[in-house]
Amino acid sequence: xxxxxxxxxxxxxxxxxxxxxxxxxxxxxxxxxxxxxxxxxxxxxxxxxxxxxxxxxxxxxxxxxxxxxxxxxxxxxxxxxxxxxxxxxxxxxxxxxxxxxxxxxxxxxxxxxxxxxxxxxxxxxxxxxxxxxxxxxxxxxxxxxxxxxxxxxxxxxxxxxxxxxxxxxxxxxxxxxxxxxxxxxxxxxxxxxxxxxxxxxxxxxxxxxxxxxxxxxxxxxxxxxxxxxxxxxxxxxxxxxxxxxxxxxxxxxxxx
Amino acid sequence: xxxxxxxxxxxxxxxxxxxxxxxxxxxxxxxxxxxxxxxxxxxxxxxxxxxxxxxxxxxxxxxxxxxxxxxxxxxxxxxxxxxxxxxxxxxxxxxxxxxxxxxxxxxxxxxxxxxxxxxxxxxxxxxxxxxxxxxxxxxxxxxxxxxxxxxxxxxxxxxxxxxxxxxxxxxxxxxxxxxxxxxxxxxxxxxxxxxxxxxxxxxxxxxxxxxxxxxxxxxxxxxxxxxxxxxxxxxxxxxxxxxxxxxxxxxxxxxxxxxxxxxxxxxxxxxxxxxxxxxxxxxxxxxxxxxxxxxxxxxxxxxxxxxxxxxxx
Ligand SMILES: Cc1cc2nc3c(=O)[nH]c(=O)nc-3n(C[C@H](O)[C@H](O)[C@H](O)COP(=O)(O)OP(=O)(O)OC[C@H]3O[C@@H](n4cnc5c(N)ncnc54)[C@H](O)[C@@H]3O)c2cc1C
Ligand SMILES: Cc1cc2nc3c(=O)[nH]c(=O)nc-3n(C[C@H](O)[C@H](O)[C@H](O)COP(=O)(O)O)c2cc1C
Ligand code: FES
Numbered sequence: 001x002x003x004x005x006x007x008x009x010x011x012x013x014x015x016x017x018x019x020x021x022x023x024x025x026x027x028x029x030x031x032x033x034x035x036x037x038x039x040x041x042x043x044x045x046x047x048x049x050x051x052x053x054x055x056x057x058x059x060x061x062x063x064x065x066x067x068x069x070x071x072x073x074x075x076x077x078x079x080x081x082x083x084x085x086x087x088x089x090x091x092x093x094x095x096x097x098x099x100x101x102x103x104x105x106x107x108x109x110x111x112x113x114x115x116x117x118x119x120x121x122x123x124x125x126x127x128x129x130x131x132x133x134x135x136x137x138x139x140x141x142x143x144x145x146x147x148x149x150x151x152x153x154x155x156x157x158x159x160x161x162x163x164x165x166x167x168x169x170x171x172x173x174x175x176x177x178x179x180x181x182x183x184x185x186x187x188x189x190x191x192x193x194x195x196x197x198x199x200x201x202x203x204x205x206x207x208x209x210x211x212x213x214x215x216x217x218x219x220x221x222x223x224x225x226x227x228x229x230x231x232x233x234x235x236x237x238x239x240x241x242x243x244x245x246x247x248x249x250x251x252x253x254x255x256x
Numbered sequence: 257x258x259x260x261x262x263x264x265x266x267x268x269x270x271x272x273x274x275x276x277x278x279x280x281x282x283x284x285x286x287x288x289x290x291x292x293x294x295x296x297x298x299x300x301x302x303x304x305x306x307x308x309x310x311x312x313x314x315x316x317x318x319x320x321x322x323x324x325x326x327x328x329x330x331x332x333x334x335x336x337x338x339x340x341x342x343x344x345x346x347x348x349x350x351x352x353x354x355x356x357x358x359x360x361x362x363x364x365x366x367x368x369x370x371x372x373x374x375x376x377x378x379x380x381x382x383x384x385x386x387x388x389x390x391x392x393x394x395x396x397x398x399x400x401x402x403x404x405x406x407x408x409x410x411x412x413x414x415x416x417x418x419x420x421x422x423x424x425x426x427x428x429x430x431x432x433x434x435x436x437x438x439x440x441x442x443x444x445x446x447x448x449x450x451x452x453x454x455x456x457x458x459x460x461x462x463x464x465x466x467x468x469x470x471x472x473x474x475x476x477x478x479x480x481x482x483x484x485x486x487x488x489x490x491x492x493x494x495x496x497x498x499x500x501x502x503x504x505x506x507x508x509x510x511x512x513x514x515x516x517x518x519x520x521x522x523x524x525x526x527x528x529x530x531x532x533x534x535x536x537x538x539x540x541x542x543x544x545x546x547x548x549x550x551x552x553x554x555x556x557x558x559x560x561x562x563x564x565x566x567x568x569x
Pocket of ligand 1: 056064212214215
């Protein structure tokens with residue numbers, strides 16, 4: 001890992017790739033990302049290809065879990081051991097562990113930041129339950145890793161090809177009714193996040209939601225990543241909330 | 257308490273801080289947020305004839321000296337910008353925060369039309385951006401490069417609208433004073449200085465420029481001395497008020513800019529650390545500085561370096 005001369009870019013070398021599912025790969029890099037918290041993200045740059053945001057799968061050492069969906073994510077996941085990936089970050093605000101019983105929810109590749117969060121919680125001796133949802137068995141990931149860390153893992157798929165058939169929110173509700181968590185943490189599609197918001201409101205559970213948006217500057221300057229104002233209003237966030245700077249995690253745990 | 261209010265071309269501002277164009281000027285929500293955080297006036301993102309996506313990532317980086325960006329004038333085009341400005345104006349009005357609308361155009365003959373469209377939103381001021389360094393590949397040499405082209409644009413906009421106009425100049429010319437005189441002669445009511453300073457960052461390990469656009473514009477602390485000199489020079493040759501912009505991130509920076517001759521102080525890159533809350537911070541620091549130094553109001557600081565320089569002659 002090399003600190004480049006301009007502040008935020010660091011050149012990391014790829015050490016190891018772990019295939020998580022058909023399209024998703026965890027890229028383990030050759031150094032630590034200092035001062036990071038779970039839920040924060042980095043901008044990963046490949047010269048001549050582009051730069052995109054990715055959540056931290058791990059900070060010590062740095063690892064990113066990347067789903068190959070377009071030019072940048074495909075090029076990064078096609079790198080080989082010893083190749084270089086440029087990183088600026090950590091950026092944004094991440095999760096903040098609240099209480100002792102944590103319910104983690106991941107939709108699709110939204111599971112990416114959850115093992116880092118689970119690891120931090122389990123190291124404190126806290127209880128971690130994770131609910132993972134995906135369209136199909138081939139889209140699931142990180143079940144083994146989360147289980148190995150010591151988290152309880154529930155799985156749903158839309159088509160029933162693995163775990164319980166249906167939406168992840170159904171399992172989350174069941175979990176809340178059997179053992180109410182101190183806080184719920186989620187990352188995934190906006191529809192899932194808003195459904196979880198409604199559930200947590202109804203059950204009076206603090207909640208931290210990680211949003212995605214088109215990210216350009218990653219510095220809170222350009223305005224590209226503004227969260228839709230109607231969503232802000234529903235969540236009680238100030239309008240003009242910036243995913244790259246105020247988030248990606250909206251900590252809604254202090255609401256009544 | 258020192259008085260921070262300003263009368264700028266008959267427009268009342270609660271304090272001299274102006275959100276610089278291109279920084280969070282993209283939607284009513286983000287502009288309202290800056291207003292609530294205590295900015296004196298808001299400038300919208302520059303809008304042109306038609307929608308532009310801007311450049312591809314990487315488009316901006318914070319490095320040790322400040323920020324470098326090549327956003328590439330991302331905007332929805334003036335017709336789509338109009339409802340954004342109308343809504344923004346509606347939200348800013350009860351907060352007592354004026355709206356400055358920034359425009360640009362690819363060709364000289366388009367400036368009047370863009371200005372006319374934007375004027376329908378009745379912004380308090382139209383800022384004419386002729387100095388973006390990041391679109392030369394699309395539009396050629398910026399109009400800010402010569403007194404002649406800067407004056408021609410000013411004339412086009414002046415003919416098109418009655419709203420006060422400020423022309424935004426670039427620092428990388430050797431005849432800034434001459435350019436300033438030329439735009440004022442064509443009817444500019446104010447001057448905004450400066451836009452970003454052309455620059456580039458190279459990653460030695462990649463052996464590549466870092467920005468996708470290769471070059472970009474520097475802003476933030478590193479350009480403060482460039483901005484101070486520009487405002488100092490312009491304020492000696494023209495009588496119109498200046499929106500002094502570049503590298504301002506503290507109350508003392510703002511005081512320096514006012515002493516150089518600025519009427520208002522633009523703030524952009526400082527939002528990198530702490531977001532729009534920076535406006536409250538700068539205002540508090542400016543108050544504190546003025547209190548400690550015995551300045552009652554901004555007028556008593558304005559252009560002070562000129563007066564002092566003249567005293568010693
Ligand atoms: C804060 C933040 C954290 C993120 N963390 C991660 C992460 O940990 N892992 C990860 O894989 N991605 C993550 N993303 C998404 C990622 O940054 C990009 O959206 C993705 O890599 C697309 O870049 P691209 O150039 O490869 O494709 P693009 O050309 O940008 O996208 C190709 C198409 O795929 C769509 N698309 C984008 N992402 C997905 C997806 N995951 N599944 C299906 N379609 C998609 C796009 O809308 C587009 O239509 C994160 C985004 C944000 C804002
Ligand atoms: C990300 C970014 C985007 C910008 N976009 C514009 C723009 O659209 N129009 C414009 O006139 N200036 C634009 N600028 C320049 C600023 O308005 C300002 O002149 C410059 O950044 C110097 O001020 P600062 O040091 O406070 O940032 C932009 C600057 C930045 C950092
Ligand atoms: S990506 Fe530019 S403000 Fe968030």
